[in-house]
Amino acid sequence: MRCELPYARSGQVIGLLGGSFDPAHEGHVHITKMALKRFNLDRVWWLVSPGNPLKAQGPAEMGKRMARARQVMDHPRVEVTDIEARTGTRYTAATLQAIRKLYPDVHFVWLMGADNLAQFHLWQDWRSIMETTPVGVIARPGTRGAARNSMAAQSFAHAKLPSRASRLLGRCEPPCWCFINVPMSDASSTEIRAQGGWTRD
Numbered sequence: 447m448r449c450e451l452p453y454a455r456s457g458q459v460i461g462l463l464g465g466s467f468d469p470a471h472e473g474h475v476h477i478t479k480m481a482l483k484r485f486n487l488d489r490v491w492w493l494v495s496p497g498n499p500l501k502a503q504g505p506a507e508m509g510k511r512m513a514r515a516r517q518v519m520d521h522p523r524v525e526v527t528d529i530e531a532r533t534g535t536r537y538t539a540a541t542l543q544a545i546r547k548l549y550p551d552v553h554f555v556w557l558m559g560a561d562n563l564a565q566f567h568l569w570q571d572w573r574s575i576m577e578t579t580p581v582g583v584i585a586r587p588g589t590r591g592a593a594r595n596s597m598a599a600q601s602f603a604h605a606k607l608p609s610r611a612s613r614l615l616g617r618c619e620p621p622c623w624c625f626i627n628v629p630m631s632d633a634s635s636t637e638i639r640a641q642g643g644w645t646r647d
Contacts, residue, residue, distance in 0.1 A: 461481050461487040485582045559585075
């Protein structure tokens with residue numbers, strides 16, 4: 447299995463952007479490029495999930511989503527991977543634990559849009575994620591207020607890194623998280639599907 451996993455050098459800081467990517471779109475590309483710059487990341491891995499446990503309907507077939515993701519995210523420092531399927535993990539906390547075992551000398555940052563922070567307390571073992579992995583939060587349209595007032599933000603207010611120090615996030619000892627405001631893209635997988643631009647068949 448190891449030969450098919452992404453390569454990482456010891457000491458690198460790698461951002462992890464998880465999701466169903468159903469489909470991947472310009473919004474994902476935008477926040478990835480912003481994260482690379484603002485969090486001073488060496489690389490970003492897109493973790494294309496087998497399925498989102500919080501969503502009742504399953505996503506399109508994995509191969510189709512992977513192909514689309516690689517088509518829209520053409521960047522030398524970004525890798526699209528099915529590592530979650532390969533590790534057999536379905537929940538983020540378990541995925542992060544598996545990745546840290548595979549790459550013990552690499553620094554990882556979990557990346558998420560502010561919309562995910564707003565409902566982060568619904569994720570399995572969300573406190574464990576915050577306590578073991580630096581988290582980079584990128585503003586999304588209409589979600590700033592809900593994210594900043596979320597249970598996760600309030601519970602870990604003491605561990606918040608000022609946005610002006612965002613480049614230090616990957617070297618911080620967790621718990622440590624940082625919220626950055628960036629120029630926004632309102633692209634949405636849900637809207638793309640609703641407009642007929644992507645089918646799950």
